[in-house]
Amino acid sequence: MGLSNDNVNELIPRTEAIKHIIHRGSKDPNKIIYDYYVSHGDTQKAQRFLQYREVWESIRKGEKSLDFPPHVAFALSDACNLHCAHCYRVFNKDRTLKRRMEFDEIFKLIDECKEIGVHSINLGTESEMFLYDSILEVMAHIGSKRFEDFWVCTNGTLLNDEKINVILNSGVTRLSVSIDAVSNETYNKVRGKHFYKLMSNIFNFLDRREKRGTALPVLRVTMIKSNLTINECDDFIRFWSKIADEVDIQPLIDIKNIDLLKYDYIQDPYCNYPWTMIYINWNGDYKPCCSEFCKHLTIGNIKDMSIKDAWNSPYMIDLRRQFVEKKVNKYCTNCLRSLNSGESYSALSTG
Numbered sequence: 001m002g003l004s005n006d007n008v009n010e011l012i013p014r015t016e017a018i019k020h021i022i023h024r025g026s027k028d029p030n031k032i033i034y035d036y037y038v039s040h041g042d043t044q045k046a047q048r049f050l051q052y053r054e055v056w057e058s059i060r061k062g063e064k065s066l067d068f069p070p071h072v073a074f075a076l077s078d079a080c081n082l083h084c085a086h087c088y089r090v091f092n093k094d095r096t097l098k099r100r101m102e103f104d105e106i107f108k109l110i111d112e113c114k115e116i117g118v119h120s121i122n123l124g125t126e127s128e129m130f131l132y133d134s135i136l137e138v139m140a141h142i143g144s145k146r147f148e149d150f151w152v153c154t155n156g157t158l159l160n161d162e163k164i165n166v167i168l169n170s171g172v173t174r175l176s177v178s179i180d181a182v183s184n185e186t187y188n189k190v191r192g193k194h195f196y197k198l199m200s201n202i203f204n205f206l207d208r209r210e211k212r213g214t215a216l217p218v219l220r221v222t223m224i225k226s227n228l229t230i231n232e233c234d235d236f237i238r239f240w241s242k243i244a245d246e247v248d249i250q251p252l253i254d255i256k257n258i259d260l261l262k263y264d265y266i267q268d269p270y271c272n273y274p275w276t277m278i279y280i281n282w283n284g285d286y287k288p289c290c291s292e293f294c295k296h297l298t299i300g301n302i303k304d305m306s307i308k309d310a311w312n313s314p315y316m317i318d319l320r321r322q323f324v325e326k327k328v329n330k331y332c333t334n335c336l337r338s339l340n341s342g343e344s345y346s347a348l349s350t351g
């Protein structure tokens, strides 16, 4: 007998997982966002944000699940201007075709997110979101819907004045910039030749944020710990801890394994994505997460089902059951085993 959403509620594994090493500034970014709403007299939004964070923590602890996804991530296109050493697109040439989701489709999906109670939107998985031609209108539309959380994840190289202003005007709560280096030399090896431009863009953002007298969006900077970056991790933490609101050192995922799928067993698998998010790809496919391994995991397509239908689909119920019973499909097995985090085979969304 399949599990319904109700009894899955009681069965979510109560495992805490370690994946990312996070260093925070003097204040927790969640507190910064909450305080911002309070100080702007937006008590209703502050309250909703608090409830959402409490629910998020309950989901992570395995105490609760929702009948709609708390977080929805979008890959608006598959275009990118970089060729990072660690990125799957380096192996998968098919990923550079600049295919995109239609503008009106995105608007409809954003509207549905608001209607069903989604708390958090993420733009910028799989590609470089600022290459999407109508990105500023999309961001403004999301801003008008007043989600409690709004993530923008970018490589930062295209952050000019106009884009920074839209970020500051659209209710973006978190700006996540992937840097992966403290030196031009390492950046060159990992991400390419725009290190100084990137640094100048980030400091321009910080300057403009300060001039506005606003704490939002909080700045999160990320580095993937790999053989290319290992010697700079400590300096990265030291440097950015004083400047950014959050410094996230992430495990490298072995991208070769996305196609090879070399593992067939995993002990004690844990992942909280099936309870925390839906990812919508540029072609309208619903996925249970934004791991590259989810290319093998398709719930359905926006042409055939709503976001809520995808979330409550037999596919998702079965995926959650797999984690509850600790017997997961080979794609999740390989995803978890490909995280070179050392001791733990766990994927954990860190929002």
Ligand SMILES: C[S@@+](CC[C@H](N)C(=O)[O-])C[C@H]1O[C@@H](n2cnc3c(N)ncnc32)[C@H](O)[C@@H]1O
Pocket: 080, 086, 087, 088, 124, 125, 126, 127, 128, 129, 153, 154, 155, 177, 178, 222, 224, 250, 251, 252, 253, 254, 255
């Ligand atoms: C795919 S990118 C999309 C957003 C944007 N293009 C960027 O680079 O930030 C999202 C995040 O995934 C990370 N990522 C890409 N390939 C990875 C891998 N093999 N292992 C771990 N993280 C990876 C990137 O460094 C980035 O922080």
Ligand code: SF4
Pocket: 080, 081, 082, 083, 084, 087, 088, 089, 126, 127, 128, 155
């Ligand atoms: S910028 Fe992001 S999407 Fe583009 S190649 Fe690098 S990691 Fe991949």
Ligand code: SF4
Pocket: 271, 272, 273, 274, 288, 289, 290, 291, 293, 294, 331, 332, 333, 335, 336, 347
């Ligand atoms: S284990 Fe990996 S592929 Fe499976 S749902 Fe979690 S993040 Fe996605």
